[in-house]
Amino acid sequence: MSALVLGKLKERFGDAIRATHDLAGDDTAIVDPAQIVAICTFLRDEPGLEMAQMIDLTCVDTIGLPEKSGSPAERYWVVYHLRSIATGRRVRLKAAVDDGPSGENPEIDSITSVWKGANWFEREAWDMFGVKFRGHPDLRRILMYDEFIGHPMRKDYPKEKRQPLVRRDFT
Amino acid sequence: MALEFYSTKLQDALNWARKYSLFSYPFVTACCGMEFMALSAPKYDVARFGAEFPRFSPRQADLLIVVGTITEKQGPILRRIWEQMCEPKWVMAFGVCASTGGFYQNYSAMPGCDQVIPVDVYIPGCPPRPEQVLDGLTMLQQKIADRTGFVPQRERREHDATRAAKGKLPVLP
Numbered sequence: 330m331s332a333l334v335l336g337k338l339k340e341r342f343g344d345a346i347r348a349t350h351d352l353a354g355d356d357t358a359i360v361d362p363a364q365i366v367a368i369c370t371f372l373r374d375e376p377g378l379e380m381a382q383m384i385d386l387t388c389v390d391t392i393g394l395p396e397k398s399g400s401p402a403e404r405y406w407v408v409y410h411l412r413s414i415a416t417g418r419r420v421r422l423k424a425a426v427d428d429g430p431s432g433e434n435p436e437i438d439s440i441t442s443v444w445k446g447a448n449w450f451e452r453e454a455w456d457m458f459g460v461k462f463r464g465h466p467d468l469r470r471i472l473m474y475d476e477f478i479g480h481p482m483r484k485d486y487p488k489e490k491r492q493p494l495v496r497r498d499f500t
Numbered sequence: 501m502a503l504e505f506y507s508t509k510l511q512d513a514l515n516w517a518r519k520y521s522l523f524s525y526p527f528v529t530a531c532c533g534m535e536f537m538a539l540s541a542p543k544y545d546v547a548r549f550g551a552e553f554p555r556f557s558p559r560q561a562d563l564l565i566v567v568g569t570i571t572e573k574q575g576p577i578l579r580r581i582w583e584q585m586c587e588p589k590w591v592m593a594f595g596v597c598a599s600t601g602g603f604y605q606n607y608s609a610m611p612g613c614d615q616v617i618p619v620d621v622y623i624p625g626c627p628p629r630p631e632q633v634l635d636g637l638t639m640l641q642q643k644i645a646d647r648t649g650f651v652p653q654r655e656r657r658e659h660d661a662t663r664a665a666k667g668k669l670p671v672l673p
Contacts, residue, residue, distance in 0.1 A: 472608075473573070473608070474572070474573045481607040488605075491607060492572065492607070493572055493575065493615070494572055495575045495579050496575075496615055497614070497615060497616050
């Protein structure tokens with residue numbers, strides 16, 4: 330792929346783009362989480378980029394990954410995949426989330442103001458990983474039930490722990 | 501003595517009628533549903549056993565077929581469907597997910613629908629072949645004819661339902 334998207338990003342945001350690569354032809358930018366809304370708005374509106382479509386928004390729990398060992402901070406990564414319908418280009422953004430002082434309350438700005446379609450993706454990331462999206466209009470669980478405690482896709486959630494809603498009366 | 505004899509014979513006649521006229525409620529949640537369709541289609545033709553008539557209201561059904569994975573979130577729904585069915589009623593767990601949870605041993609899947617409702621026949625397989633289901637169905641018919649399986653629970657439920665119908669028990673909302 331061309332370096333156009335990453336080049337424009339670096340030119341516009343400078344240090345907020347911490348690193349870039351295009352491994353296997355996929356343009357990837359590791360970005361400053363504080364700037365995520367500005368970066369997304371730029372990618373959507375800049376002529377020549379026009380990333381009108383947010384394909385995917387998900388989260389990664391990096392606990393135990395070799396390159397992360399010894400640094401508990403920035404444990405969660407929110408990953409965005411964007412695509413331009415006009416040019417056919419794609420880009421992936423990765424934002425290491427600020428975990429808060431206790432390391433348990435990751436928070437990042439919501440991008441629902443940029444793409445409305447991000448609403449349910451962010452609810453899923455909240456449900457599964459417990460990443461709070463500041464400014465989200467309706468941050469509720471989307472897959473699990475309200476009574477569920479914890480976030481099951483976190484790597485430290487016990488593998489077979491169940492939280493039953495109802496059980497049969499065996500008498 | 502004579503009364504007991506006739507009452508037992510009447511029960512036998514009723515159960516003979518019941519086992520050849522099972523109205524099923526298919527609670528289909530997953531891929532086993534495809535095999536359930538094959539079962540209902542002419543090649544395997546569950547109609548030969550009198551159970552061809554799926555009723556999509558639990559009020560009209562007396563066989564609940566749980567087809568597919570049951571999640572913890574669905575537990576209360578399944579329980580409620582079962583409670584809405586009239587007596588006498590039977591439950592068939594169709595496939596390994598409904599029987600034990602199958603390979604879904606995780607936070608979301610229920611380890612078998614017998615965690616919330618009493619199951620009469622378990623059919624293994626992922627999904628089970630239609631022949632297995634027919635085999636399970638004939639086993640269930642045998643259970644109905646023999647009046648085996650959850651007998652005290654059944655009798656208590658029928659007793660309560662009769663009393664409620666006569667106005668002697670408050671009907672649950």
